[in-house]
Amino acid sequence: MNFIQTRGCDKNTPLSVTFSQAILSPIASFGGLYVPENLPDLGREFLNKHVNSSYKDLAFDLLNRFEIDIDSYVIKEALDLYDKFDNSENPVPVVKVKENLYISELYHGPTRAFKDMALQPFGVVLSSIAQKKGEHYLILAATSGDTGPAALETFKNRSNVQVACLYPDGGTSDVQRLQMVTEDAKNLKVIGINGVFDDAQNALKRLLASEEFKKALKEKNILLSAANSVNFGRIIFQIIYHIHSYLELVRQKAITMGEKVYLNVPSGNFGNALGAYYAWKMGLPVEKIIISSNENNVLTKLIKTGKYDLRDLHVVSTTSPAMDILKSSNIERVLYDMFGYKRTRELMQNLEEKNFYELTSDELAQLQESFDADFCTGDEGKVYIKKTFQKNGYLMDPHTATCMKSYETCSDPKIKTIAYSTAEWTKFSPVIANALTGEVDAQDIKALASISNEAKLEIPSMIKELFSKEIVQKTVIEKEDIEKEILKFL
Numbered sequence: 001m002n003f004i005q006t007r008g009c010d011k012n013t014p015l016s017v018t019f020s021q022a023i024l025s026p027i028a029s030f031g032g033l034y035v036p037e038n039l040p041d042l043g044r045e046f047l048n049k050h051v052n053s054s055y056k057d058l059a060f061d062l063l064n065r066f067e068i069d070i071d072s073y074v075i076k077e078a079l080d081l082y083d084k085f086d087n088s089e090n091p092v093p094v095v096k097v098k099e100n101l102y103i104s105e106l107y108h109g110p111t112r113a114f115k116d117m118a119l120q121p122f123g124v125v126l127s128s129i130a131q132k133k134g135e136h137y138l139i140l141a142a143t144s145g146d147t148g149p150a151a152l153e154t155f156k157n158r159s160n161v162q163v164a165c166l167y168p169d170g171g172t173s174d175v176q177r178l179q180m181v182t183e184d185a186k187n188l189k190v191i192g193i194n195g196v197f198d199d200a201q202n203a204l205k206r207l208l209a210s211e212e213f214k215k216a217l218k219e220k221n222i223l224l225s226a227a228n229s230v231n232f233g234r235i236i237f238q239i240i241y242h243i244h245s246y247l248e249l250v251r252q253k254a255i256t257m258g259e260k261v262y263l264n265v266p267s268g269n270f271g272n273a274l275g276a277y278y279a280w281k282m283g284l285p286v287e288k289i290i291i292s293s294n295e296n297n298v299l300t301k302l303i304k305t306g307k308y309d310l311r312d313l314h315v316v317s318t319t320s321p322a323m324d325i326l327k328s329s330n331i332e333r334v335l336y337d338m339f340g341y342k343r344t345r346e347l348m349q350n351l352e353e354k355n356f357y358e359l360t361s362d363e364l365a366q367l368q369e370s371f372d373a374d375f376c377t378g379d380e381g382k383v384y385i386k387k388t389f390q391k392n393g394y395l396m397d398p399h400t401a402t403c404m405k406s407y408e409t410c411s412d413p414k415i416k417t418i419a420y421s422t423a424e425w426t427k428f429s430p431v432i433a434n435a436l437t438g439e440v441d442a443q444d445i446k447a448l449a450s451i452s453n454e455a456k457l458e459i460p461s462m463i464k465e466l467f468s469k470e471i472v473q474k475t476v477i478e479k480e481d482i483e484k485e486i487l488k489f490l
């Protein structure tokens with residue numbers, strides 16, 4: 001299958017490209033994104049056939065339906081990385097929290113957040129394409145805390161790729177920082193910046209667009225790429241677990257095959273939710289997709305009013321930092337799917353030029369047929385964390401907690417909900433410790449201990465070990481020096 005462009009084709013790029021091309025150069029004409037020409041129709045047979053499949057068998061068959069230009073043995077090798085998850089038989093457990101509410105846990109991978117779901121297999125795929133083409137890539141990543149560790153973990157010691165990962169020094173949790181600065185491999189460089197996440201992100205965007213930087217890389221025989229969440233190579237792996245979670249409910253006899261469910265997704269850049277939308281379009285029985293946000297609630301407003309309005313808006317720091325995003329990039333793929341490339345180009349141009357766009361009432365009605373949304377503040381989230389733990393014995397992180405509010409305000413309680421948990425409690429422990437015990441400003445190490453004690457949960461070994469590991473990545477620099485530092489590393 002080939003991939004086409006959300007804003008149409010400017011004739012400088014081919015009308016359609018292969019999967020490999022779409023993932024190596026993810027930015028399409030007019031600043032758009034690549035989307036599959038059409039989504040495979042799975043039909044009920046596919047679901048019936050896979051009721052008792054393992055995660056990997058389901059994933060393999062699903063990826064086959066996309067007919068991508070990746071050899072089967074590479075896909076198998078990529079999917080084998082799910083064996084490293086807590087339970088290799090079932091990398092994504094789905095747990096009943098209360099009547100009609102189930103949580104699909106996407107955080108059982110090596111870095112304890114949902115980014116592993118896609119980045120783990122993506123690392124194998126990207127490295128294999130680079131090897132096959134005999135090319136060497138520099139992967140740039142900017143992180144507020146979850147993408148960085150997951151990207152380093154997946155590309156560590158892989159052939160033909162090097163990674164430079166930028167993070168705001170002091171802007172991540174201790175666990176997130178340690179996950180990065182203790183990574184010891186020749187092909188990885190971790191760079192702390194004196195600044196905030198936006199500084200890291202802007203530096204990344206500047207370098208990706210800089211002809212001068214690309215020329216300097218070319219002299220070293222290196223090409224530039226990014227592993228950000230608009231890359232279709234990540235999205236494709238984020239369709240699988242929605243289907244798996246549905247089949248889990250069938251296996252648990254919580255639903256019968258064909259019964260519709262809500263999918264409730266804590267959202268930032270909309271990659272997870274887009275995977276849900278594609279799964280639905282491919283034949284998964286879904287009632288509606290519910291988009292949960294924190295105080296950065298542009299998506300709630302878009303889905304409620306049809307207006308995407310960034311005028312006078314600034315990102316606010318919340319207790320769910322991985323969702324502190326205002327330009328939610330993957331929503332563009334939904335616009336394209338619903339309204340076509342001309343309208344998508346027009347809307348996205350408005351957003352870029354005027355920081356604003358507005359859907360027509362017909363368009364809004366169409367959007368609302370698929371999506372509903374609400375947002376949850378940090379304080380509300382903490383109440384949900386405490387209440388759900390006390391009443392239902394289930395401990396969730398602040399990102400997952402945003403789903404609890406929209407579960408109450410957006411769904412019909414007679415219909416079952418699959419909500420997605422995107423991080424383990426170990427990754428955002430100070431907020432959770434505060435919610436459970438009231439203690440304030442605890443360092444991660446202390447917060448982990450008090451949660452472990454309060455909730456009788458073991459701290460997983462890969463988190464415990466972080467605190468005694470040697471710090472090997474010691475670079476912390478001013479943002480002006482990033483380019484020089486990366487070239488020195490190469």
Ligand SMILES: *Cc1c(COP(=O)(O)O)cnc(C)c1O
Nearest residue numbers: 146267268269270271272322422
């Ligand atoms: C990345 C992330 C999200 C947001 O996912 P999107 O696909 O960007 O919407 C939510 N929670 C956690 C913990 C994350 O790391």
